[in-house]
Amino acid sequence: MPTLIASINDKQYKWSFEGDGSILLDGKIIQADIQKISSGRFSLILNGRSFHGTITRNDLIYGIIIHGNIYRVGVETSGTQLAVLRSAALPKKHSATEVRSPMPGMVVRCEVKEGERVEAGDGLLVLEAMKMENEIRATKEGIIKKVHVVDRQVVNKGELLFLIE
Amino acid sequence: MRPKRIKKLLIANRGEIALRIHRSASEMGIETVAVFSDIDRCAPYVFNSNEAYPLHGNLSRDTYLDIQKIIAVAKKSHCDAIHPGYGFLSENPDFVDAVISEGLTFIGPPSSAMKKLGSKTAARELMQKAKVPILPGTIAPVKDYSQAINVAQQIEYPVLIKAVHGGGGKGMRKVEREDELEQSLRQAQSESLKAFGSADVFIEKYLLSPRHIEIQILADMHGNVIFLGERECSIQRRHQKLVEECPSSDLSEPLRQAMGKAAVNAARESGYVSAGTVEFLVDSKSAFYFLEMNTRLQVEHPVTELVYGIDLVKAQIKIAQGEPLPYLQETVSPRGHAIECRICAEDPDDNFFPSTGTIEEYAPSEGYGIRHDSGVMTGTTVAHFYDPLLAKLIAWGADRNEAIKRMDRALSEYVLSGVATTIPFCRFVVSHPSFVGGKYDNQFVEKYYHPNEVTPNSNTELAASLIAAAVHRSTSESSNDRKEQAANQGRWKYNRIEE
Numbered sequence: 087m088p089t090l091i092a093s094i095n096d097k098q099y100k101w102s103f104e105g106d107g108s109i110l111l112d113g114k115i116i117q118a119d120i121q122k123i124s125s126g127r128f129s130l131i132l133n134g135r136s137f138h139g140t141i142t143r144n145d146l147i148y149g150i151i152i153h154g155n156i157y158r159v160g161v162e163t164s165g166t167q168l169a170v171l172r173s174a175a176l177p178k179k180h181s182a183t184e185v186r187s188p189m190p191g192m193v194v195r196c197e198v199k200e201g202e203r204v205e206a207g208d209g210l211l212v213l214e215a216m217k218m219e220n221e222i223r224a225t226k227e228g229i230i231k232k233v234h235v236v237d238r239q240v241v242n243k244g245e246l247l248f249l250i251e
Numbered sequence: 252m253r254p255k256r257i258k259k260l261l262i263a264n265r266g267e268i269a270l271r272i273h274r275s276a277s278e279m280g281i282e283t284v285a286v287f288s289d290i291d292r293c294a295p296y297v298f299n300s301n302e303a304y305p306l307h308g309n310l311s312r313d314t315y316l317d318i319q320k321i322i323a324v325a326k327k328s329h330c331d332a333i334h335p336g337y338g339f340l341s342e343n344p345d346f347v348d349a350v351i352s353e354g355l356t357f358i359g360p361p362s363s364a365m366k367k368l369g370s371k372t373a374a375r376e377l378m379q380k381a382k383v384p385i386l387p388g389t390i391a392p393v394k395d396y397s398q399a400i401n402v403a404q405q406i407e408y409p410v411l412i413k414a415v416h417g418g419g420g421k422g423m424r425k426v427e428r429e430d431e432l433e434q435s436l437r438q439a440q441s442e443s444l445k446a447f448g449s450a451d452v453f454i455e456k457y458l459l460s461p462r463h464i465e466i467q468i469l470a471d472m473h474g475n476v477i478f479l480g481e482r483e484c485s486i487q488r489r490h491q492k493l494v495e496e497c498p499s500s501d502l503s504e505p506l507r508q509a510m511g512k513a514a515v516n517a518a519r520e521s522g523y524v525s526a527g528t529v530e531f532l533v534d535s536k537s538a539f540y541f542l543e544m545n546t547r548l549q550v551e552h553p554v555t556e557l558v559y560g561i562d563l564v565k566a567q568i569k570i571a572q573g574e575p576l577p578y579l580q581e582t583v584s585p586r587g588h589a590i591e592c593r594i595c596a597e598d599p600d601d602n603f604f605p606s607t608g609t610i611e612e613y614a615p616s617e618g619y620g621i622r623h624d625s626g627v628m629t630g631t632t633v634a635h636f637y638d639p640l641l642a643k644l645i646a647w648g649a650d651r652n653e654a655i656k657r658m659d660r661a662l663s664e665y666v667l668s669g670v671a672t673t674i675p676f677c678r679f680v681v682s683h684p685s686f687v688g689g690k691y692d693n694q695f696v697e698k699y700y701h702p703n704e705v706t707p708n709s710n711t712e713l714a715a716s717l718i719a720a721a722v723h724r725s726t727s728e729s730s731n732d733r734k735e736q737a738a739n740q741g742r743w744k745y746n747r748i749e750e
Contacts, residue, residue, distance in 0.1 A: 090724060092716035099713060101720040109717070120721050126612045126668050128718050137714040140612050141722060142668045148719035153663035154678045155708075156600070156671075157715035161723035189604040191635045215605040216596070216639040217338075218489075219421070219446075240635070243604075 089164040094157055100164070183231070185222065185248040187241045191215030195237055198248070202230045210248055211235070224250060255572055257281055257332040257356060261325040262300070264336030265315060266626030267642055268548070269296035272334050275564035277301075284328045286321060288314040290634050296626060302328055309636050315339045318349050325355060332356035332571065334564075338638060341547040342369065358571045360546045364521045368544045372415050372453050378541045381520035383513040386532070386540045388455030399436055399454060400429065406456045412436055414443035415451035420490045422446055425457055460692040461532040463487065464499055464539070466514035467555045469566055470523045475576045478511040479559045480585055482528075482551055485693045486680055488603055493673060493696075494680050496590045497554035500651060500689030503537070510539055517544060525570050526552070526563050535692075550640065553622060554589040557647040588654040589647045590681070592662065594625075595639040598671035599679075600702045607633050610641075611669035616661035620647045620654075633670045641672065651689065655681050676700065 092099045102110040109118045119131045130137040142149035148159045194212040198204060204224045211222045228250040235247055259282040262269045273283045273296060285300035288309045297303045304324045306314040314320070316339055325333055333350050335341035335358070344362035351357060359365075368374045372392055375385050387406040392415050393399050403410045403426065412435055414422025422443030424435040436452070444450040462485045470476040483499035484492045498507070514529035521544070528549050530542040552563050561583070570576070597603045613629040625642035627633070633641065646661055648654030662678045683699060685691045 090720040092720045092723075094712050094716055097712065097716075099716040099720070101717060103721070103724055111713075111717075118717060120718065124612060127614075127666065128722070130714050130718055132710075132714050132717065135710060135714075137711065137718075138666070139715065139718040140666050140668045141718075142671070148722060150715040150718050151666070151668065151674075152711050152715055152718075154665060154674045155711070156675055157712060157719075159716050159719035161719050188602070190607045191605065215607075215635040216637060218605070243607075 091162055091164055093160045183228070183250050184246055185210060185224070185250060187213065187222070187243060187245045187247055189213065189215050189220065190243050191220070191241060193235050193237055193239045193241065194219060196233060196235065198230050198233070200230050200233050204228065204230060204250065213241070222247065226250065255331075255356065257568060257572055259284065259328070259330045259332070260358075260568075261286070261321070261328065261330040261333045262296075262336065263315065263321050263333055263340055264338070265291050265294065265296065265637065266640065267296075267624045268336040268550075268626075269294075270299060270626060271624050272336060272564050273300050275562055276334075276568065279565060279568060281568070284324065284330055286315070286324055288636070290632055290636070294626060294631065295628055304328065309634070311339065311636065315637075318343075318346050322349055322353055322355075325350075326353065330355065332358055332568075334358040334567070335547065337547050337550055342545070344369065356571050358525070358567050360523050360525045360527060364523045365546045367521045368523075368546055370415055371413060371417070371543065372451070374543060375453075375541070377520055378517055381513075381516040383517050383520075383529075383541045384539060386455040386458070389453045392451035392453055393436070396433055396436060399432060402454050403429065403432055406454075409457040409459075410454050411457040412439040412452050412454055414439065414447055414449075415453055416447040416449050417443060422452065458532055458534050458540075460694045461485075461534050462499070462501070462692050463492075463530065463542075464502065464510070464533050465528045465530040465545075465549070466510055467549075467552070467563075468514050468518045468523070468527050468529065469561075469563075469570070469576060470518050470525065470527065471570050471576045472524055472573055473575045476515045476518050476523070477576060477578065477580045477583060478514050479555050479561065479583060481507060481510065482549075482554055484551060485691055486686070486695050487693050488696045492551060492593070493595075494590065494592050494677060494686075495551040495554055496588065496651075496654070497558045498585060498588065502533075506533075506537055506539070513539070513541070517541065526567050550593070550643070551591050553624060553643060553645045554591045557589040557622065557645060558585045558587060559583055560586065587647055587649050588651040589645060590654045590658045591643055591645045592658060592677040592681070593640055593673060594642040594644060594665070594667070594677075595673045596633045596641055596670045597639050597673055599673055599676035599700075601671070603673075603676075605635060605639050606671035607635050608670040609633070610667060612666050613668075614664075614666035615642065616644060616664040618661065618664075620657050621645070621661050622647070641667070641670075644677075655687060675702075 089100050089102045100112050117133050121129045126141045128139045140151040150157045191213040194214045196211050197209045205227045208224045209221045213220050231251040232249040260276045261284040262272050276283050283300040285297050285303040286306050287297050340346040344365040347357050347362035378385050409427045412424045424439040426435045439452050440450040464481050467479040482497045484495045486494040517529050528545040531539045533539045596606045598606045610631045615623045622645040627641045646654050646658035659681045
């Protein structure tokens with residue numbers, strides 16, 4: 087069976103699931119019993135220790151909440167390019183010319199127009215989410231090439247707001 | 252005055268506080284009427300109330316802030332009283348006047364007291380009269396730059412410029428040196444004008460690492476005012492409280508009595524009636540200063556309820572019915588310790604940014620000494636329109652140590668997925684030596700919370716990696732090769748995931 091490589095931060099755990107039901111960690115048999123409680127909740131007894139895990143994100147990166155703390159785990163089959171998968175799964179480093187929304191919310195007011203020159207740190211737009219107003223600022227100087235949003239527009243996290251050239 | 256019994260109550264709020272008010276009203280034999288925005292149609296507070304009416308729309312100003320719509324529902328449903336909860340219209344004197352002019356009872360203070368306390372400069376003036384200590388600075392709004400420079404020199408830097416009609420950190424500027432003053436003053440004035448429609452600002456001394464301690468008071472219509480101890484609310488981020496406790500871990504009895512007396516004086520001087528909270532800053536030398544008075548129920552009121560054994564919503568309703576307080580200052584006494592953690596839809600790993608989505612898994616903590624006030628359930632959509640508070644987890648213990656251990660236990664049981672929450676942050680707080688030791692101030696989050704540096708437990712990390720691997724395996728199998736999976740079913744323990 088192919089081995090699955092689960093990585094948390096800098097650590098890697100190699101898991102194999104054998105045909106006889108046994109589970110191997112780094113090639114060695116480990117006492118583990120994992121049961122599904124509901125679509126996103128699991129009970130795991132690992133070497134006699136009991137864990138209750140809840141999945142928050144089912145992307146390439148799994149968010150596993152155990153006992154109130156969240157663990158972000160990347161999983162891939164051995165042999166695939168770890169770096170490629172991880173970079174695809176992690177939030178994309180947006181090119182310097184794109185300004186994206188760091189959170190979901192509603193545009194309260196756009197503070198710049200296309201063609202306007204901005205310095206790093208200048209306010210571009212005020213976004214309201216859950217009662218709080220947050221100012222999105224320019225991270226570099228340049229000319230506003232394109233404004234992708236209008237006042238009162240609802241935006242998602244990661245949505246493109248501006249292009250700065 | 253003849254007591255006026257309330258029979259039917261409109262709750263002009265949403266979420267956990269609407270449900271919390273319903274519970275007390277219901278136990279008093281009062282019928283409740285809920286109002287809801289479009290996305291709140293299926294919220295637990297709506298289906299637990301006796302009647303419910305739509306406000307149509309989702310924006311706060313089209314719904315929970317719309318005085319006309321709310322009063323129309325109250326009239327249509329023959330309510331005789333309105334409880335505003337916290338936030339929204341709760342501190343709006345125009346709302347109070349509108350409610351009263353329709354012949355309804357407002358569960359809260361008179362609008363006159365609200366107006367006096369709503370302006371920060373008017374409140375400072377009032378406190379000075381009531382001999383409640385205030386931070387050094389200007390009483391009236393700052394006239395010009397030259398006055399600002401004089402005041403700042405007098406009280407010494409750092410100073411804080413604050414909007415007279417402000418809140419939530421807007422129109423606020425900390426000034427460290429004289430050469431920053433002119434620009435900061437201009438910025439604070441323009442921000443204040445934009446946000447609150449008035450450029451009025453004032454200056455007060457900036458305290459470096461104060462504690463935020465507030466006194467709960469109850470005042471009836473017959474001139475009786477008592478205080479129910481304090482709440483320590485120093486664990487804050489961007490002026491938002493995150494963890495609160497009662498009593499404070501570090502307050503001497505003489506200081507508690509002095510602050511309580513000051514709070515009672517503040518309430519008397521403003522003609523206050525109902526439950527209210529006087530917020531103070533306490534410096535490292537245990538000097539305390541009036542910050543503001545909140546003329547409503549506080550989010551963190553449950554910690555006081557658990558320690559003093561008094562239901563504050565019932566107390567508010569009885570006061571509004573004209574009943575005298577059934578207790579004297581000498582007859583109320585604290586018992587044990589309580590801590591509240593706010594479960595908010597915010598991502599502590601990502602700058603506490605709001606997190607929206609649908610709640611998938613939901614199993615809040617239970618057990619002895621745990622109270623859970625929630626506004627959500629499985630399937631609830633968390634949108635960006637309103638406050639991020641989903642629920643409040645409150646732990647009571649015979650002493651502070653037990654309350655802390657119980658809170659940590661309850662947080663580790665708490666299951667909520669679909670949106671990011673502040674649960675991991677709360678666990679960090681209640682296990683931090685500075686919090687456990689009871690010595691902390693409002694710089695706690697900035698000083699100690701660096702999510703990337705939190706060292707994970709290696710056993711738990713191993714467990715997380717195995718769960719992720721097993722889920723990954725079963726989902727990729729189900730999409731890739733259902734046949735093979737069917738053949739293997741039951742043979743592999745982890746395959747039970749698919750059953």
